[in-house]
Amino acid sequence: MAAELRAPTDKELAEFVYVKTLAQDARDKSINVLGRLAKSPTDEPQNAILLFQRTPFDEGEILDISTRFHTWKPIEFNDIYYRYTGQTYDIERYPAFKATLIWPATDAHIAKYSLQARRLFNETPEIYQSVVKPYIDALPLSKIQWVYNILEKKAEADTIILEVEGEEKGFILTPDMKWDGITMDALYLTVIVHRRDIKSLRDLNASHLPLLKEIRRKVLELIPQKYPAVGADEVRLFVHYQPTYYHFHVHVVHLRHDTIPGGIVVGRAHLLDDIIGNIETFDPNYYQKATLTYFLGENDALFGRLSEAGARVSP
Amino acid sequence: MAAELRAPTDKELAEFVYVKTLAQDARDKSINVLGRLAKSPTDEPQNAILLFQRTPFDEGEILDISTRFHTWKPIEFNDIYYRYTGQTYDIERYPAFKATLIWPATDAHIAKYSLQARRLFNETPEIYQSVVKPYIDALPLSKIQWVYNILEKKAEADTIILEVEGEEKGFILTPDMKWDGITMDALYLTVIVHRRDIKSLRDLNASHLPLLKEIRRKVLELIPQKYPAVGADEVRLFVHYQPTYYHFHVHVVHLRHDTIPGGIVVGRAHLLDDIIGNIETFDPNYYQKATLTYFLGENDALFGRLSEAGARVSP
Numbered sequence: 001m002a003a004e005l006r007a008p009t010d011k012e013l014a015e016f017v018y019v020k021t022l023a024q025d026a027r028d029k030s031i032n033v034l035g036r037l038a039k040s041p042t043d044e045p046q047n048a049i050l051l052f053q054r055t056p057f058d059e060g061e062i063l064d065i066s067t068r069f070h071t072w073k074p075i076e077f078n079d080i081y082y083r084y085t086g087q088t089y090d091i092e093r094y095p096a097f098k099a100t101l102i103w104p105a106t107d108a109h110i111a112k113y114s115l116q117a118r119r120l121f122n123e124t125p126e127i128y129q130s131v132v133k134p135y136i137d138a139l140p141l142s143k144i145q146w147v148y149n150i151l152e153k154k155a156e157a158d159t160i161i162l163e164v165e166g167e168e169k170g171f172i173l174t175p176d177m178k179w180d181g182i183t184m185d186a187l188y189l190t191v192i193v194h195r196r197d198i199k200s201l202r203d204l205n206a207s208h209l210p211l212l213k214e215i216r217r218k219v220l221e222l223i224p225q226k227y228p229a230v231g232a233d234e235v236r237l238f239v240h241y242q243p244t245y246y247h248f249h250v251h252v253v254h255l256r257h258d259t260i261p262g263g264i265v266v267g268r269a270h271l272l273d274d275i276i277g278n279i280e281t282f283d284p285n286y287y288q289k290a291t292l293t294y295f296l297g298e299n300d301a302l303f304g305r306l307s308e309a310g311a312r313v314s315p
Numbered sequence: 316m317a318a319e320l321r322a323p324t325d326k327e328l329a330e331f332v333y334v335k336t337l338a339q340d341a342r343d344k345s346i347n348v349l350g351r352l353a354k355s356p357t358d359e360p361q362n363a364i365l366l367f368q369r370t371p372f373d374e375g376e377i378l379d380i381s382t383r384f385h386t387w388k389p390i391e392f393n394d395i396y397y398r399y400t401g402q403t404y405d406i407e408r409y410p411a412f413k414a415t416l417i418w419p420a421t422d423a424h425i426a427k428y429s430l431q432a433r434r435l436f437n438e439t440p441e442i443y444q445s446v447v448k449p450y451i452d453a454l455p456l457s458k459i460q461w462v463y464n465i466l467e468k469k470a471e472a473d474t475i476i477l478e479v480e481g482e483e484k485g486f487i488l489t490p491d492m493k494w495d496g497i498t499m500d501a502l503y504l505t506v507i508v509h510r511r512d513i514k515s516l517r518d519l520n521a522s523h524l525p526l527l528k529e530i531r532r533k534v535l536e537l538i539p540q541k542y543p544a545v546g547a548d549e550v551r552l553f554v555h556y557q558p559t560y561y562h563f564h565v566h567v568v569h570l571r572h573d574t575i576p577g578g579i580v581v582g583r584a585h586l587l588d589d590i591i592g593n594i595e596t597f598d599p600n601y602y603q604k605a606t607l608t609y610f611l612g613e614n615d616a617l618f619g620r621l622s623e624a625g626a627r628v629s630p
Contacts, residue, residue: 118570119548122588220630233434233628238581255433255610266553267589269581273437273608273628281604282597289596293588295570313548313588315535 017045116297120267120313121306123292128202131309135302136199136246147247150174151194161189162222169214170194173222176251184229189252191215191237198248201241201270201292206284212276219252230254237272238264241292242302267294332360431612435582435628436621438607443517446624450617451514451561462562465489466509476504477537484529485509488537491566499544504567506530506552513563516556516585516607521599527591534567545569551579552587556607557617582609 017036036045123132149155151172162173171193175181179188193211198204204212220232234255243249250272253264263269278286293313296303306312332351351360438447464470466487477488486508490496494503508526513519519527535547549570558564565587568579578584593601608628611618621627 119546120551120570121548217630220628231434231627232630233436236435236582255435264580266579266581266584267551267586271582271608273606274582277606278597281606282593282601286597291588291592291596293586312546313535315532315547 116299118295118297119303119307120293120295121311122313123294123306123311125289125291127306127309127311128292131305131311132242132302133202135305139246144245144247147192147245147249148196150192161226162218164214164218165194167195169211171211171215173219173252184227185254186257187227187230187235187252187254188257189219191219191250191252193248196247199246200243200248201239201275201287203248204275204279204287206279209276209279212272212279215250216272216276219250223252236264238269239272239275240268241270241294242268242296242300265295267292431614433610433612434618434622435608435610436626437628438609438621438626440604440606442621442624442626443607446620446626447557447617448517450620454561459560459562462507462560462564463511465507476541477533479529479533480509482510484526486526486530488534488567499542500569501572502542502545502550502567502569503572504534506534506565506567508563511562514561515558515563516554516590516602518563519590519594519602521594524591524594527587527594530565531587531591534565538567553579553584554587554590555583556585556609557583557611557615580610582607 015037019034019036035048037048038045146155150157153160156174159174160172161175164170164172171191173189173191176188176190179186193215195211198208216237219237220235223230223232223235236251236253236255238251238253239249240251251269275287278290283289296306330352334349334351350363352363353360461470465472468475471489474489475487476490479485479487486506488504488506491503491505494501508530510526513523531552534552535550538545538550539547551566551568551570553566553568554564555566566584590602593605598604611621
């Protein structure tokens with residue numbers, strides 16, 4: 001392999017060969033392309049991914065941009081990530097676009113930046129028992145060791161905003177990694193419960209109402225005290241199903257921050273107020289009896305199993 | 316007033332005076348600014364709004380751009396709307412940004428393009444009865460005359476994709492105005508029921524299950540037939556509460572199309588599958604007994620009344 005990592009020179013970048021578009025997002029004004037780039041004229045070309053963000057592109061422009069690397073301004077390099085800005089009339093101050101070069105790019109990178117097909121699933125209680133629960137039970141606890149480290153103060157202890165002690169109703173509240181801590185419109189906190197016996201929404205019943213109500217009350221009291229620019233009526237408290245990890249946690253997100261990974265789309269997200277209401281007003285075992293509807297990407301672990309079990313939405 | 320409308324000249328645009336930023340959206344990469352522009356050196360300056368879309372801006376750049384109008388390329392003019400693209404290294408083919416000038420801009424324009432504050436509300440059954448229902452009942456039917464025109468085939472009859480006749484379970488299915496009819500990833504249809512006695516989600520009970528199930532079945536059967544690129548498991552069927560108009564209708568939107576006005580955010584959107592499940596599995600009067608949680612903008616008609624009624628979310 002090449003001796004040391006360094007940024008490609010303009011001359012090298014000019015040899016970038018466009019292969020295909022991996023994904024395109026008109027909302028984000030971004031496009032991810034796959035190409036080939038060699039470290040030297042005698043080396044074998046390797047996969048290289050270019051991520052662009054700007055006003056909507058077409059593929060003709062991507063081909064054109066890749067002949068003009070000498071006009072790009074390098075910003076920073078970190079390991080295999082090389083960041084640039086592209087020119088407008090005043091490249092120093094107002095870039096037309098940002099570009100990140102990932103090189104060499106692995107298959108995992110290519111999968112990560114490619115568009116995934118999505119499908120909608122109806123998970124009945126029966127399908128939960130026969131497909132999803134066995135999957136969750138088989139997950140190694142090591143996958144959530146990082147959660148236990150936070151709960152045990154072995155990591156990130158200095159970021160804890162609030163802690164309520166106790167097995168039954170205890171939890172910690174921390175800023176989410178995705179939040180910069182400054183932009184109040186994008187406020188994003190996470191509540192992680194101390195108890196380890198709630199894997200997901202499916203495990204919740206009437207015995208958990210004191211915990212859920214304690215979370216709601218303590219968090220809504222604290223927010224305006226700690227973040228005076230944010231009212232108790234300006235945040236959403238919700239959980240995901242399927243969650244991204246199987247230790248019960250609640251997201252606390254500013255109303256205005258509505259484009260977050262995992263998302264707050266109906267079906268995936270469940271408001272804490274609705275969860276409490278469903279259990280308290282309608283059925284202590286609501287979440288064991290309800291059919292839950294959500295989308296999965298084709299790379300999700302449960303996608304194949306749920307498809308085989310016939311859980312995909314149909315007439 | 317000026318005799319005829321015409322696009323501002325470069326010289327005129329150079330006199331644009333920036334007043335303030337109305338709204339900024341990091342997701343869309345857009346910014347709306349308010350300024351002042353006069354039709355001639357002897358005329359009084361009038362309000363002018365500039366809408367920009369691109370990679371995230373800061374206000375320093377807006378001030379700078381407004382000194383460089385001579386570099387803008389005009390695209391089209393329509394009434395008070397003047398559209399431009401801004402320069403990169405190749406203005407003919409690859410613009411850095413799009414800009415729309417609205418001039419003269421009315422107060423209604425300014426309100427429209429300004430950011431609205433939002434708050435989250437818990438609407439209990441009691442608050443529905445005392446505040447929301449009277450509001451809905453007092454709305455003039457003329458507000459939904461356009462819906463009746465569609466149902467009676469007085470308008471848009473040629474766009475009807477499917478019709479099921481009958482008072483109890485009847486409905487029509489049409490493409491939504493917002494959909495171009497071509498981009499399958501953005502497929503957006505609307506189901507409008509024939510019966511006129513369901514104003515919103517709050518009116519639904521077990522007697523409506525046949526209607527709701529008929530809608531689900533017929534729509535999910537039709538989609539893959541009429542739009543072969545779209546599976547029955549690639550669309551979301553949902554309703555809004557509060558809805559944008561008070562005649563029961565169901566949205567049918569492609570899974571991938573997740574940034575739509577009104578939105579599919581949890582709380583505002585309710586999956587048809589969840590509505591059917593809640594009524595059928597848990598309580599025939601679920602939607603009369605549940606507390607519904609949703610956000611409103613401060614310009615919404617119910618914002619003030621619900622705030623006075625104490626419905627804003629609190630600990």
